Amino acid sequence: MKSMIKPRIKSDDILIGCFYVLLGLFSLLCLLPILMVISGSFSTETEIAVHGFSLLPQGFSLDTYNYVLSRQMNTLASAYGVTIFVTLVGTVLSVTITTCFAYVVSVKDFQHANKLAFFAYFTMLFSGGMLPWYLVCTRYYHLQDTLWGLILPYCMNVFYMYLVRNYINGIPYELTESARIDGAGYFQTFVKVILPLSKAGIVTIVLFYALTYWNDFYLPLMLVTDDKYFSMQYILYKMNANIQYLATNSTGFGADHIALPTQTVKMAITCIAIGPIALVYPFVQKYFVKGVTVGALKG
Amino acid sequence: MKYERRKKQKLILKKDIPLYLMALPGIMVLIAFSYIPMAGMIVAFKDYHYKGGIFGSEWTDPLFKNFTFFFNNMENALRATRNTVGLNILFFIFGTIFAVAAAIMLSEIRNKRFIKTCQSVMFFPYFISWMVMGAIINALLSSDVGWLSKFLQKAGINFDFYSSPGAWIIILIVVVVWNGTGYNSVIYYGALTGIDTSIYEAARVDGATKWQQITKITLPLLRPTITIMFLLSVGKMLKGNLNMMIGLTNLNPLLLPVTDVIDVFVYRSSVKNGEMAYASAVSLYQSVLSFLLVIISNKIAKWYDKDTSLF
Structure with missing residues (x-):
């Protein structure tokens, strides 16, 4: 028994x-920077x-x-709502939109599947750039200062589409085929067979999309000028841009000459x-880890 | 016979209708936000005014007028290009070193709980938006209240980060590493868990130390993944991160010598200041060159490893 154990090398342990x-x-x-932010929020202004x-x-x-919740309630509630x-x-x-498209592209006997896949893929190779995008969105679609403007441009992320397609392609062909033989149409097959079996992939892109929208700053920056449509990230931007933004925006504070916190x-x-x-985060991070591993290199 | 085939074709089309309907919303989004903006690139050859829009404004006379601006003011475009490419290369080098190191260390550790905890903690910064990151950086570096600035002041060094562009090369690298190491290490860790363990068994029998195993086996085995990741990043070499620059520096004019990447430049001149002519030429140049880079890096990747298809 003893001879089975290989000699341990000391440098390895070190x-x-x-x-x-x-x-x-x-x-x-x-974690420390986050801790610093939390500590900062519980400190007093003078100490800082x-x-x-x-x-x-x-x-x-x-x-x-207390100050934030009493003085900035309206601004924050509105931004949080947005x-x-x-x-x-x-x-x-x-x-x-993404899952449906991914399914269509993965149907093996659909004659245009490859063409559609390339139609999506090409947008990853080539893009018109920010300026034409901005002009089209504002001049033609009139998306400035609308909630749709903060949603629609991100609705079809081709990378996530491929991620879901990978999951769907992993489903044994016999399963979808037997559903088709039983007389299910494409839509029924999608709902009854594909969706339940690619749940893990869909959960991953749900989380990625949710994160994208929650953290998004690009669309508000490009398309929003009206305070009604300010999101949390935009409030943060305004705050970073001008430390006094919230102070000047708070009503009924003018008389006080106390240093604003x-x-x-x-x-x-x-x-x-x-x-x-x-x-x-603690509950969902494993899906991200899995999603990155699956989606990253298999393309 | 002919009738039969036509009937069959019609049948196929009919049963395919749900597929077309399901793909339609995606197609529309792609057309609206990707393909029409591509067509909008012709603005680089137009005398843009709001009333005419992209398609109604007159063609410039001569057609390359916007580009003569571009070539007459090469310094701006050159600086933006240099910043974009330079920063992206540095981000790739340091990002990869940290991610690969973290992945290798994780793969050598046997304690499962420690691995899981480390992975989820390191992944967390990826969830932080650039705006929040900017607030954190400000709490660290601002000259009156920043933690690091105060620390330096106590040591007798007065250094104003927000007026020294050079320092931001390092700051941006640190932030990118902080933000991306968890995410990227997952990719390399995934590649490592696929390695056949018998190679290590054999090495151990031959008396190889851990360090030798890492440098002689693990790193060479990771090389294909690193190469692919490199080629992927080559395709994005000319894309600057506008969100990051705005979030972290607020486009502070003092820092622009480092932070003025192409996207920032286009944003500043067109969206902010309404100077379409020059910006549209720069934007076109970025798109076309990016396309070439992607195509070339794709070709090399295919040649390097037949199984990978890149974006």
Whole structure:
């Protein structure tokens, strides 16, 4: 028995130990900035002004959140509403469009499947660029300051389409074939056989799309000027662009000459913007990891 | 006979109707947001004015007028191109080093729970938007309240990050590594888990240390994946990340010597300032050159590895 165990090499143990330490440190570095933001949001403005940001809250207080929730309620509620609406509607719409297209492209005896696949693929090879896109969207589709403008342009991500197609192609051909022999049409086959069997792939793109819409800043930047359609990310942008944006926008604060809690407010709003993602993340991250592995290289 | 075939063809078409209907929304989105903008590239040859739009404005006279602007002001386009390509190369080099290192370390560790925890923690920054990233960077670097700035000030160094473009080469690399290592390491880790373990058994029997196994077996086996990832990034070499630059620097004019990538330049001149002529020429140049790069890198990838098809 003893002879079965191979001699352990001491340098190997040291190396593996180093790997543990390095990975642990890097993981820690991934979290520390977030911790700093959270701490900042619970600090008092004066402490931050004197000492700057740090990893632990300075003079722990909920003042910033009180201030944000009382003075900025309208702005934030509206932005949150826009973000949630765009994320929900956008994700449902995009996933439907993408999955349907992916199925059509994967049907083996459909004569135009390859042509359609190339029709989508070509947009990954060549793009007209930002300027023509911007001109077309504003001048012809009139998407500026509409909720559709924040949704439609992302509805057909070709990369995600291929990801779903890979999953569908992994379904044994006999299964779809037997459904067809039983007299199911293409649509029925899609709903009854394909959808249940490619659930894992669809969940992945649901999450990717939801993340895209939640974090999107490009469409608001290009198409939104009216405060009614400001999303959370756009509020953050305004805030970064002009620290006083929220202060000047808050009504009934003019009489006070107290220093406005701008630095901590920034952190609080940042926390509010990433809050839902951080909450959902632990439950969904495994789908992302899986999705990346499947989608990345199989093309 | 002829009638039969026609009937059969008609039958096929009828049963295919659901397929056409299901593909239709996707086709429409692609046409509206990809193909029509491609046609819109002709704006580079037009005297754009809002009333006429892309298709109604007059052709420039001479046709290449917008490009004579372009060539007369080469410095802007050259700076934007240099920044875009330079940053993308640096992002690729450092991004790959960190991602490959993380993947190899993960694959050597036996503790499953540690692997899972590390992977999910490292993946998290990928979920952070550039705007949030900008707020974080500001909390680190701002000269009056930034954590790092304060730290440096205590050490007697007064350094204003927001007025030194050079420092942003490093800052951008750090942010990209922070943001992408988890995501990219998953790809390499996936490639590593596919490696046949008997090779390592054999190496161990021959008395190879872990370090030798990594450098002599793992790295060479990862080379195809790295090459493919490289070719993928070559296709995107001329694409700058406008969101990232706006999120992190707010297009601070002092930092533009480093952050003015092609997309930023086009955005600044056209969307912001309404100067269509020059921007449209730059935009066309970016699209056409990008297309060539993608095609060439695709060809090389196919030649390198017949099984991979790239985007």
